[in-house]
Amino acid sequence: MTKPLLEVQNLRKVFKKADGSQHVAVDDISFHLETGEIFSFLGPNGAGKSTTINMITTQLTPTSGTIKIAGRDIRTDPINARRKIGIVAQHNNLDRGLTAFENLVYHGRYFGMTTQAAEQRANELLADFGLSEWRQDYVKSFSGGMAQRLKIARAIMHRPQLLFLDEPTTGLDPAYREILWDHVLRLNRQQQTTVFLTTHYMEEPERFSDHVAIYQQGKIRALGTIPELRQLVPAASIVYATVDAVTAPLLQELNQQPFIKEILQKDEKNLAIFPNTNDQILQQVLPIFEKQPVKLENIRLSFASLDDIFVHVTEHPTEMEVKTHA
Amino acid sequence: MHNQTTLNVFWIMVKRDLLIQWRNWAEFIFRVVMLPFILILTYGYVLPKIGVLPASFPNDLFPGMVGMSLLITGIHGTAVPLSMDFNNSREIEDRLQAPVPVMVTAWAKMFVGMIESWIGALLVLPISLIFMGQSLRLHLTTGNIFLLFLILLLSSFASAALGLLVGTIVKPNQIAAMFPGFLMPVIFTGAIFFSWSALVKLPFYQVLVLVNPLVYINEALRHTMLGASNAMPLTYSLLGILAFTILMGVMGMRRFRKMAVR
Structure with missing residues (x-):
């Protein structure tokens, strides 16, 4: 049996509030992702999804618990973890002083690609995401949808094994949503890229996910395949x-x-x-x-759609039996 | 191999920062030149010309102008982009995700701040030559050229270290307050317009200004450039710069790590 690509064990994050009290953002969650699967992490706003992603992607230190990527603890080997992951953040964190092409090339160079390889891949991705025409334009002039496409292109520039998509299709029109998913599915099928998705569009996990976790107030309320989760509604x-x-x-x-x-x-x-x-x-x-x-x-x-399951699970949190994803 | 990769990424990050700065070169020159220009014009030209200040004053002023421009440009060049990156644009996140230690990003930022501080110091030269050229009596020998280079190198490192600390503390909405609240006191207590030893008549003030790293930088430059016997002993000024660099550097690095991996 192969090791999971991502293993999260008893992960917890507690923030100290300004008044000295504590806020438990992530409360003892455990799950794992196999290579090549698409995993959706769904929850209301403020549920702790981004906090979880930030911890897994080495941007935030957990209060307790362990995270392993390809069998290695990210606390002891964060560089190995970062080499394997790509992130599309919710916010626009593109380099606004660089052109679209430069954003991709610099990212590739940070990940050890040669200039030639980075430029070639950047051109391919710009063409794939319909951005070739704006190749030499500064990102600060980009619309929200264009910036979002470029963020996705940048995240997959170095061919990560584990791709985090934090609400990636927010602000994208339906046509580019399809293009994004075409890309992600191609990566997933051809290169066995594992995808960790958060989204508010329930049709996306319903169409593409192997497993779904419903997350609320720092806890995983339900976890399983969609047919498994369907059994949770009456x-x-x-x-x-x-x-x-x-x-x-x-x-x-x-x-x-x-x-x-x-x-x-x-x-x-x-x-x-x-x-x-x-x-x-x-x-x-x-x-x-x-x-x-x-x-x-x-x-x-x-x-019962995923929307119904989500509503039911989040409105009956105490009744839900958490399934383990094994 | 690992070290080679880290070094490559460091240079790529430096190149990225320099490229962005190069694209804003006019704004950079304006920002760096304006303060020394107005101070040199007033204190190095107008006031000595009308007799308010002695004719020898520009000569005493020159090392202070170099030191000030170097320190302020280095602080600004490191602190402002860092504060904007962390708190506003969050552009730094991409670099922090590179598969190298996160401190490589901090070192790259500091290195660019050092380069900018050198440019800041160099830009003082033509302004000084134009307005104070006739009054300058520099005592530069082959021997102390090397010493001057060392002082400038150490001072630029101190300015970038201070910039790293300031950039990880100050929020973008506080940058406007940085000039009156931080940079002005640094400039006016920084032994630009007076030699530190001249403060002997104000013992409390003489001790108080020792918390300002610009005092050590200017005293070291004054000693080296003018051969001034009234400057602070070189060993003390060099130790002062070194101590400030280490202190600010360590504190800045800690703050940076805290910001990078919250």
Whole structure:
């Protein structure tokens, strides 16, 4: 059995706040990534995703726990770790005083590439990401989408084994999102590049991830493949209903129905209903709404998506059983 | 092999910084030249010409101008980009991810600061020759040219070390306050307009100014360039520069590491 590319064991990060109290940003998390897998790390804003990435990428010192990349502890050998990783940060950290071409070439040179090899690869990547036309333009003149594409090109410039994509498609239009994923998947398939992704676009992990971790308040609430995570929600199908106002009698009536397992009130107008059965569920639910003095604005039946799983897991944190990714 | 890679990356980082500085050369020259220009014009030309200061004053002023320009340019050249890099643009993150020790980035920043400080010191020469050329009576011999080179080298290292410390402490929104709050006191207590030994009439002030590294730099330059008998003994001034360089360097490196790997 081969060693995992990334092993995270009992990782913890505690920050001291200005008032002297402590904030546990990452609370004793463990997981591992095999070579060549795509792993999605999902969580609400402020959940501790970037803190985790910063620790794995040697930018932040953990309070406790161990991180190993290719079997070597990153605390004792951070240089080896950095050689193997590429990072697309959430923020724009491109060199604004350099051109697009220079940004890539300098990055390649930092990673030991010869000038000739770096220039050749830079030209290839600029062409792939549709940036050849702006090759000699300073990055400070780039739009958000262009800068994002260049950041991704720079992160893969030195052909990392482990690529961190921290919300990489934020600010990209759908066409370039597809280009990015084409690239990432090609790297993943051809060079066995392992991908660690955080994103708020749930369709991306749903389409591409081998494993997904749902992360909240510094803890991994659920971890597994998407079919495994689907088992965490009460039903495979969900009825979504929008009414003018959710009332107590409506909720009471729905709760009394034997074919309904659970009801989740998302806000004052929206309900998610988890049925026991998939048979003619809409036909059974609709009369309940018709009997109530509420205006039904919309109703639809769908399979539990990653979005549903995410909402369910983050809203029922204490009920979730954390699966181990083994 | 590993050391060779580290050295290569160091030079690539230096090249990157110099390229960016080269692209802003006009702003650089303006920033470096303006302060010595206005001080030399006022204290080295106008005031001696109208009799407010003695005619020999420009000669005493010259080493101080070289020392000041060297120190201020080195501090500015290291501190300001570092503060912006860490706190605003975060451009430094790419270099900190290079597979070399993170301190290589700090050394590269300091090296560029040293180069800039030398340019700052050199730019004082033409201004001084234009406005004070007739008053300058330098005592440079072949022997003390080497000593002068050593002092300038050590002083540029001190300026970059101080720049590293300042750059890791000061936030970009505090840079504007750096001039009145830090650089002005350094300049006006830095033995530019007076020799340290002349402060014997103000013993408290004479001791107080010893916390300013510019005092040691200027006294060493005054001793070497003018052969001034009233300058601080060379051993003391050199030890002062060395002590400040080590102290600021160690503190700056610690701060840099803390910023780089939080």
